[in-house]
Amino acid sequence: xxxxxxxxxxxxxxxxxxxxxxxxxxxxxxxxxxxxxxxxxxxxxxxxxxxxxxxxxxxxxxxxxxxxxxxxxxxxxxxxxxxxxxxxxxxxxxxxxxxxxxxxxxxxxxxxxxxxxxxxxxxxxxxxxxxx
Amino acid sequence: xxxxxxxxxxxxxxxxxxxxxxxxxxxxxxxxxxxxxxxxxxxxxxxxxxxxxxxxxxxxxxxxxxxxxxxxxxxxxxxxxxxxxxxxxxxxxxxxxxxxxxxxxxxxxxxxxxxxxxxxxxxxxxxxxxxx
DNA sequence: ATAAGTGCAAAACATTTGCAGGCTT
DNA sequence: AAGCCTGCAAATGTTTTGCACTTAT
Numbered sequence: 452x453x454x455x456x457x458x459x460x461x462x463x464x465x466x467x468x469x470x471x472x473x474x475x476x477x478x479x480x481x482x483x484x485x486x487x488x489x490x491x492x493x494x495x496x497x498x499x500x501x502x503x504x505x506x507x508x509x510x511x512x513x514x515x516x517x518x519x520x521x522x523x524x525x526x527x528x529x530x531x532x533x534x535x536x537x538x539x540x541x542x543x544x545x546x547x548x549x550x551x552x553x554x555x556x557x558x559x560x561x562x563x564x565x566x567x568x569x570x571x572x573x574x575x576x577x578x579x580x581x582x583x
Numbered sequence: 584x585x586x587x588x589x590x591x592x593x594x595x596x597x598x599x600x601x602x603x604x605x606x607x608x609x610x611x612x613x614x615x616x617x618x619x620x621x622x623x624x625x626x627x628x629x630x631x632x633x634x635x636x637x638x639x640x641x642x643x644x645x646x647x648x649x650x651x652x653x654x655x656x657x658x659x660x661x662x663x664x665x666x667x668x669x670x671x672x673x674x675x676x677x678x679x680x681x682x683x684x685x686x687x688x689x690x691x692x693x694x695x696x697x698x699x700x701x702x703x704x705x706x707x708x709x710x711x712x713x714x715x
Numbered sequence: 716a717t718a719a720g721t722g723c724a725a726a727a728c729a730t731t732t733g734c735a736g737g738c739t740t
Numbered sequence: 741a742a743g744c745c746t747g748c749a750a751a752t753g754t755t756t757t758g759c760a761c762t763t764a765t
Contacts, residue, residue, distance in 0.1 A: 462719055462764050483755080498722045503755065505720095519651030523729070523754070535692070540701055552695045556688045560667070561707070563684045568707045569672055575693070576702035594739050594744055615730080630747045635730065637745095655729065655755070 459512065466490070466497050470505045474515060480526040480536070480545045518572065533557050533571060539579035548575075591644065598622070598629050602637045606647060612658040612668070612677045650704065665689055665703060671711035680707075 452471060456463050469490050474481070481489075487502045506527055509515045515529045518536065526545070528536070534549035553573075561568055584603060588595050601622050606613070613621075619634045638659055641647045647661045650668065658677070660668075666681035685705075693700055 457765095464720060464763075466721070496722070498724095499754090500723080500756080501721055517653040519653050519655065519657070521649040521651050521657065523651065523655050523657065525651070525653065525655060525754085535696070537696075537698075548696055550695070553692065556692050556695075560685065560688050563682070563688075564667070564669075564680055564707070566669075566707075566709050568709045570706075570708035572704070572706040572708075574702075574704040575696070575698075575700045576704075577698050577700045589740095596738075596745060598746070628747070630749095631729095632731080632748080633746055657729085 461508070466494055466501055467505055469493055469497075470502060471509065474506070474509065474527055475529045477527075477529060478547065480518060480528045482524055482526055486527070516570070516572075533573075535573045535575050537579075538574055538576050539582055540576050541578050541582035544579055544581070546579075593640070598626055598633055599637055601625055601629075602634060603641065606638065606641065606659055607661045609659075609661060610679065612650060612660045614656055614658055618659070648702070648704075665705075667705045667707050669711075670706055670708050671714055672708050673710055673714035676711055676713070678711075 452468065453463050456467070456471075461467070470486065473489060474486060483499065483502055483506060486506070487497070487499050490497055490502065506515070506517075509527075510517060513531065515527050516531060518526045518528055520526065520538075530547055530549070532549065533554055534547045535553055537546045537548050539545070557571065557573075584600065585595050588599070588603075593599070602618065605621060606618060615631065615634055615638060618638070619629070619631045622629050622634065638647070638649075641659075642649060645663065647659050648663060650658045650660055652658065652670075662679055662681070664681065665686055666679045667685055669678045669680050671677070689703065689705075
């Protein structure tokens, strides 16, 4: 990661590393505020602005995507591959569903539409086991 | 529509009718602000708050859905059926793609996952013909 | 030394809320 | 007449921006 940042001409700061490592390993699509609260444990003086700036940087580099939801909440997802976001309509928990089958079906879809997509998003809303 | 509102126990106001008719006939997924600007042509004193309240009402009734996008923009979509939102990454224009094939593929997907979804969203990001 | 990054605070937006007055029923 | 709805304005919440200071290179 340190190497990667240097190659990109980006400075390696401890805050940046903490933010990058945190979000890139997360599977639960946290919000900026949640990321901020978490990083603050380690770096109490970090600001929300810094978190946002680094998240935008990660998005530009193409390592994460932003997922906007109803009610204005934006969540950050480090999985850039094709997958289904399984969103619980009750507790809001998001888990990814990612199989070869999903990919096959998606390929069938875009060959049907006949265009070359730059990106994709598939959400499925349901009630998760914990909430049922 | 007037009948429909009365059945639901909702009052029929000219502003409400204008908002409902406008968004329900729109295919381009406008934002609240865009809807407000349009309705304002006919009702110059209408407020953004009223627009929001009525949009939320429509959502509760189940006639429209909210689609959150990056950067906090929320768009309103009156098509509750399964379809693909084709989003131009350059100009932001959204068009729907809706065929039997989409439905078949989706059914194959949910039978693969093995759950009963309450809702869905499929976005495909690309560069539209106008922008190419 | 220089340029980029951080932290802070203010600003900019989008959306929500509360309430007085007006309109539908 | 009663209650819902509107319009306004203030409040809220999130994200962005500007700038002085700090840190990595």
